[in-house]
Amino acid sequence: MQTPVENETAPLLQARALAFARNEEPIFGPLDFALHAGDVVLIEGDNGSGKTTLLKVLSGLLQPTSGEVLLHDAPLTLAKLSHQVALLAHLLGLKLELSALENLRFAIGLGGLRSGITPQLALASVGLEGYEDQPLRMLSAGQRKRVALARLLLVPVALWLLDEPYANLDREGIELVNRLLDNHARRGGAALITSHGAYAFTSGTPRRIALKPGIGNRGSAIAEQVSP
Amino acid sequence: MRPGTTAAACIALLRRDFVLTWRRRGDALNPLLFAVMVVSLFPFALGPEAETLARIAAGTIFVAVLLAMLLSLDALFRSDLEDGSLEQLVLSPHPLALLIAAKVLVHWLTTALPLIAIAPLLAQLLHLPANVLPVLLAALALATPLLSLIGAVCVALTVGMRRSGMLLTLLVLPLIVPALIFGAGACNAAQAGFAFIAPLLWLGAWLALALVLAPLAAAAALKISLT
Amino acid sequence: MNPLVLYFHKFGSPPYFYRVAGLWLPWLYALALVTGTVGLYGGLVMAPADYQQGDSFRIIYVHVPCAWMSLFAYLFMAANGFIALVWRIKLSETLAMAAAPVGAAFTFVTLVTGSLWGKPTWGTWWTWDARLTSELVLLFLYFGVIGLYHAIEDTRQAARAAAFLALIGVVNLPIVHYSVVWWNTLHQSQTVSFTGQSKITASMLWPLLVLAFATHAYFFASLLARARVALLSLESGKEWVRGLLTSEPAHG
Numbered sequence: 001m002q003t004p005v006e007n008e009t010a011p012l013l014q015a016r017a018l019a020f021a022r023n024e025e026p027i028f029g030p031l032d033f034a035l036h037a038g039d040v041v042l043i044e045g046d047n048g049s050g051k052t053t054l055l056k057v058l059s060g061l062l063q064p065t066s067g068e069v070l071l072h073d074a075p076l077t078l079a080k081l082s083h084q085v086a087l088l089a090h091l092l093g094l095k096l097e098l099s100a101l102e103n104l105r106f107a108i109g110l111g112g113l114r115s116g117i118t119p120q121l122a123l124a125s126v127g128l129e130g131y132e133d134q135p136l137r138m139l140s141a142g143q144r145k146r147v148a149l150a151r152l153l154l155v156p157v158a159l160w161l162l163d164e165p166y167a168n169l170d171r172e173g174i175e176l177v178n179r180l181l182d183n184h185a186r187r188g189g190a191a192l193i194t195s196h197g198a199y200a201f202t203s204g205t206p207r208r209i210a211l212k213p214g215i216g217n218r219g220s221a222i223a224e225q226v227s228p
Numbered sequence: 229m230r231p232g233t234t235a236a237a238c239i240a241l242l243r244r245d246f247v248l249t250w251r252r253r254g255d256a257l258n259p260l261l262f263a264v265m266v267v268s269l270f271p272f273a274l275g276p277e278a279e280t281l282a283r284i285a286a287g288t289i290f291v292a293v294l295l296a297m298l299l300s301l302d303a304l305f306r307s308d309l310e311d312g313s314l315e316q317l318v319l320s321p322h323p324l325a326l327l328i329a330a331k332v333l334v335h336w337l338t339t340a341l342p343l344i345a346i347a348p349l350l351a352q353l354l355h356l357p358a359n360v361l362p363v364l365l366a367a368l369a370l371a372t373p374l375l376s377l378i379g380a381v382c383v384a385l386t387v388g389m390r391r392s393g394m395l396l397t398l399l400v401l402p403l404i405v406p407a408l409i410f411g412a413g414a415c416n417a418a419q420a421g422f423a424f425i426a427p428l429l430w431l432g433a434w435l436a437l438a439l440v441l442a443p444l445a446a447a448a449a450l451k452i453s454l455t
Numbered sequence: 456m457n458p459l460v461l462y463f464h465k466f467g468s469p470p471y472f473y474r475v476a477g478l479w480l481p482w483l484y485a486l487a488l489v490t491g492t493v494g495l496y497g498g499l500v501m502a503p504a505d506y507q508q509g510d511s512f513r514i515i516y517v518h519v520p521c522a523w524m525s526l527f528a529y530l531f532m533a534a535n536g537f538i539a540l541v542w543r544i545k546l547s548e549t550l551a552m553a554a555a556p557v558g559a560a561f562t563f564v565t566l567v568t569g570s571l572w573g574k575p576t577w578g579t580w581w582t583w584d585a586r587l588t589s590e591l592v593l594l595f596l597y598f599g600v601i602g603l604y605h606a607i608e609d610t611r612q613a614a615r616a617a618a619f620l621a622l623i624g625v626v627n628l629p630i631v632h633y634s635v636v637w638w639n640t641l642h643q644s645q646t647v648s649f650t651g652q653s654k655i656t657a658s659m660l661w662p663l664l665v666l667a668f669a670t671h672a673y674f675f676a677s678l679l680a681r682a683r684v685a686l687l688s689l690e691s692g693k694e695w696v697r698g699l700l701t702s703e704p705a706h707g
């Protein structure tokens with residue numbers, strides 16, 4: 001690893017020699033990195049470079065072809081998932097027939113409730129005050145994204161894995177995401193986000209991992225760590 | 229109950245699925261309509277004599293109910309798959325088997341229970357002798373959860389396939405044939421005046437086995453299909 | 456490391472398997488052909504006619520070995536499926552999926568020859584007794600496994616899903632086997648027994664056993680041939696496949 005470790009505490013998430021191939025085609029790897037509390041890491045890459053796959057491997061949903069993922073030094077597999085990981089995927093995991101409040105209440109039932117916050121407060125802080133009871137079907141894509149972000153606020157989870165969190169959001173929404181990431185990092189959480197775009201993370205400079213197709217055979221993806 | 233515990237998660241899932249079914253209650257009527265239509269076709273095909281119809285009544289109702297449930301099985305995981313909720317369920321640290329069992333319970337309550345409720349109506353349409361009706365209801369009450377459970381395993385294997393309709397039927401039918409044989413067999417035995425308790429006990433035994441094993445198998449199948 | 460484990464490891468490697476299977480293949484086919492001919496001659500020509508059924512019983516020499524193979528093939532498929540699911544060995548996935556069509560074919564032949572035999576002896580082409588019904592269910596299970604395997608795009612995932620289905624269907628095997636014991640069936644009960652006396656005379660029995668051996672040899676030959684082809688297409692991007700195609704002219 002090239003980046004110097006800032007604090008001496010144990011890493012929240014660690015990837016060791018992580019590689020993934022589908023149907024014999026290499027998608028990414030081998031990757032080595034560690035995430036500590038307070039870290040926000042941005043994974044950049046063009047469409048198809050394997051960012052979403054990497055996130056799925058890190059969440060435990062996919063088994064890596066080689067290497068391992070360690071959460072708090074314990075291996076993370078589908079058999080041993082943790083309360084500590086939340087994935088915000090491209091498909092938000094929200095039911096369109098339910099209202100924002102109902103969706104959030106379900107998420108709380110599944111994942112628990114962080115102390116000091118309620119669903120209404122969470123919705124207000126993502127700018128959806130007044131939209132609590134409308135079925136999600138009637139909200140725009142950007143508003144649905146905000147409901148998903150509100151869900152992140154409610155469930156007490158240390159590690160956020162966000163796939164394209166800036167997608168479908170306007171400038172205010174992008175600032176909202178950055179604010180949320182900031183607060184989360186300051187509270188001792190960590191986040192890994194993917195983006196193919198040019199949206200800059202405004203406060204602090206996150207570590208960046210770039211996934212780009214390599215010059216290896218058949219466009220296999222190799223990864224390099226870029227530290228700003 | 230504290231949110232975030234497994235019990236709370238199951239209750240939250242049950243509640244969510246009930247609300248969702250209620251909001252799409254038009255769709256929930258489809259299996260009922262299908263069963264009524266299928267049963268109504270037989271008098272047209274076989275002629276309206278009560279004796280002919282009475283002989284095939286129990287078996288026909290059984291097949292109609294099973295086919296109606298088969299139609300609705302695909303919807304078990306489909307909407308959750310399409311909006312990403314299924315992924316969230318798989319990722320949650322609660323035992324996936326329990327979550328699936330909760331979904332299957334809602335599916336059975338909202339699909340099979342109405343079918344069992346109209347079974348007396350279907351029995352009337354086919355002139356089923358009155359003494360066989362309780363046996364039919366008991367057999368349906370045992371066979372339909374079996375179908376929901378075994379169906380859940382097969383749906384889990386084919387989840388995500390766009391045109392899985394025929395394949396799902398092909399997978400479920402061989403596994404559900406014993407339930408049909410014993411369920412309809414119990415009714416036919418009762419109709420002929422023989423003892424009918426043995427097939428019902430067999431169904432009960434299989435149901436007990438399926439209640440334990442099917443959610444586990446469905447969870448394993450889902451993990452295979454989604455990863 | 457334990458030499459047996461090492462050998463197992465080596466055997467699981469596709470290029471090694473491809474080569475070794477290719478060496479065995481002609482011998483297996485030859486064995487099947489020779490023993491098959493001997494068995495068929497013994498059964499169709501040498502064995503005495505049955506006192507009750509006359510010569511129509513001779514279809515037993517095709518029907519019964521195929522029936523035995525239909526069950527064996529499923530067991531083989533399920534066993535390899537289990538290995539594939541638990542240990543994720545790619546070769547087991549290939550072998551399990553290659554066994555499915557062969558087993559389905561044996562099941563189909565069993566049903567057809569049974570039907571042909573049923574007409575003169577029972578007076579009907581088909582009856583829904585326990586043995587026939589469970590064998591038909593077995594055929595549907597095979598179709599389900601094959602259908603599921605071909606419906607999923609990712610081959611390894613497809614193999615795992617189909618293997619899982621095969622394992623669920625294993626429960627049908629004892630049902631087929633014991634159906635003539637547990638139920639009152641039109642189909643005759645067990646005549647050949649591994650433990651104790653068989654209820655069939657020796658001159659009729661030996662061709663049956665020879666043909667059982669022949670069908671096993673044929674099953675493995677067919678299996679290996681299919682597995683080799685499947686491996687070629689699965690590993691088509693790899694070096695060893697390209698090496699095969701460029702270095703040697705078509706052989707075997």
